[in-house]
Amino acid sequence: MKAHIPAAAYLTRRQKQIVREYDSNTQNENFTRYIKLSAVVLHTKFGFGHDRVADFLGAISAAAEAAEKDEIFWKHIDDAVIDEMKMPFDRENYEKVDK
Structure with missing residues (x-):
């Protein structure tokens, strides 16, 4: 069985761009958090x-x-x-x- 997605459910170009920007921002924020976490561990555990x-x-x-x-x-x-x-x-x- 194949599902039909109504045209109204498709994302517009602008909506797709917003989703991509949000995803990119979220990835950057997560990356920054892990880098900060790494820096703190290097400092506290290894004296950096x-x-x-x-x-x-x-x-x-x-x-x-x-x-x-x-x-x-x-x-x-x-x-x-x-x-x-x-x-x-x-x-x-x-x-x-x-x-």
């Missing part, structure tokens, strides 16, 4: 001060830029985290995630 946390933030920014340019960036990350550091993460489905 301003300069070392700033270096960490710079490295995260550089890695994010590299991720945009490298098609297999996340495979390299998985190799380092899962294979080298033996952390208990699942490998990503790169084709599915990057679409």
